[in-house]
Amino acid sequence: MSLSIALTKGRLEKKTVAMLEECGYGIENLKDKGRALVFEDTKKDIRYFLVKSNDCLTYVEHGVADLGVVGKDTILEGGKEYYEMLDLEIGKCKFIVASLPDIDLLNKVGHIKIGTKYPNVAKAYFNAKGMDVEIIKIDGSVELSPILGLCDGIVDIMETGTTLKENGLVVLDDVCPISARVIVNKASFKLKRQEVMDVLKDLERMVKQNAAAHQ
């Protein structure tokens, strides 16, 4: 296979596969996949594999995948040994700071505790504010952590805002927007430049087409 592409499974999967289909790629097997994790394109010389978001960075960094599709949240939290080439403008959400309504978290003097799945992002945010922060790593259902008294607030992803609302938390600040990005292995960008550029151009065309359709 000339190119390998690591796709983040889960929330980004369906939209990414739809974009590849719009590009005219042969991804029928990815649409009807069962429990399989590796797929060959039926039209192009491309192999796809489905991985967890953090592993997408790892496979691309190690050159096992030439390209990867992964959320900006994972990029901001994880390693940097790849090129970030294209915003696919899917999987849109944002990083927010939230807490219970009665806590004036961002004006609190002294030590605060923050629960999050994204310790590096959270630390950078509060350090930039010069606040004395302790980060507590949580693996899921982050909204529970201030309710149960584990921490004073959270840094997490918000999409519709439903999870925060239904758990009585309020947004105190937006940290930054998030969307899915295409990342490229550094060596692949040199050694397989033409093939990599062809995929990037196809996807970029779809991004523009989708943006025009939504205007």
Ligand SMILES: Nc1ncnc2c1ncn2[C@@H]1O[C@H](COP(=O)(O)OP(=O)(O)OP(=O)(O)O)[C@@H](O)[C@H]1O
């Ligand atoms: N509401 C949302 N919550 C979380 N991620 C979202 C949301 N909307 C879009 N995303 C994007 O989808 C990516 C994959 O999220 P997903 O929840 O499928 O996997 P995960 O973060 O590895 O969690 P899990 O352990 O539940 O599988 C995220 O990294 C983010 O870029």
Ligand SMILES: O=P(O)(O)OC[C@H]1O[C@H](OP(=O)(O)OP(=O)(O)O)[C@H](O)[C@@H]1O
């Ligand atoms: O604003 P909303 O549309 O409600 O979406 C945001 C929620 O989705 C994510 O959690 P996820 O569903 O991935 O589960 P998790 O708690 O296991 O990470 C995120 O961590 C929020 O909890």
